[in-house]
Amino acid sequence: MKKCWLNNKTVIVTGASSGIGRGITVKLIKEYNCTVLGVARSEEKMKSLVAELGEYGERLSYRLFDVSKRDNWKSYAEYLNENGIKPDILINNAGILPEFKSFERFSAEEFENTIGVNFYGAVYSIKELLPIILESSTPAIINIDSSAALMPLAGTCAYSASKAALKAFTEAVREELRGRCYVGVICPGFTKTDIFRSQNLTEKREEKIIRAVSTSLDYAVKRIIKSIRKRRELTVIGADAQFMKIFGRLMPVKGGRAVSTILKQSGFKLFDGVFK
């Protein structure tokens, strides 16, 4: 086992049932001997993760609840306290990407749900769990954000707003907790997971192009774990995300406009709900 501060820690991972959260969970358990307390909604997916872990399965336990509801986090904190469970690290990873579409096509409920899961999920978890996390000798909070926080694009208003809020929130809290708790934020770009399931990806050619510009899940997970290991405060993963970081800074208006124009001119069916 690699010598590292992460070894043998107890880690809460939200969205542990699939994609990036699942990858983080497997790596923490197998390579760092961590105990993971997974949070997600799908029992079927969590059971398949336990099966995938085989002999390591006993290092994973899970609770099924919706992260966007504050009462669920209150009950979870009570459950941890009552059972004497003392997590050292909280990784807020659960998130949703709504269908690409214009703001005019969003219902208020869809908007609220996106902000609820992607932003309030992290706010409520930290609100309720911070006192418990701070009891650890190595307290840490890591929020999985997105390149959408670096450059908002047409068609992603709810997602970009939720992720920009998450980044600003994390960075403010990071400064408040400096010296008491490691707080990191990670902004991946397109990554090969099932997060596109709610998109109108009916065209094989479009799917191929999206996959071609996406980072592999394995690489993204490796970079996330390395970032945590090195206690980095901000990590941007993937060439697309680096591009958005640089152009979002250099050209805060024209950068986003240029990319949105390219998306419009691509004629992709995927973006019909944005531009048609």
Ligand SMILES: NC(=O)c1ccc[n+]([C@@H]2O[C@H](COP(=O)([O-])OP(=O)(O)OC[C@H]3O[C@@H](n4cnc5c(N)ncnc54)[C@H](OP(=O)(O)O)[C@@H]3O)[C@@H](O)[C@H]2O)c1
């Ligand atoms: N993939 C990308 O291209 C990409 C790029 C940038 C950032 N990210 C961010 O990375 C994180 C993980 O995304 P992913 O790509 O791994 O997506 P994913 O494969 O769809 O996984 C999302 C996870 O979040 C959980 N989840 C969703 N809504 C939830 C809710 N209301 N309560 C509890 N759990 C919930 C899901 O579990 P259940 O279905 O079991 O509830 C699932 O485990 C997200 O925050 C996403 O925004 C992804």
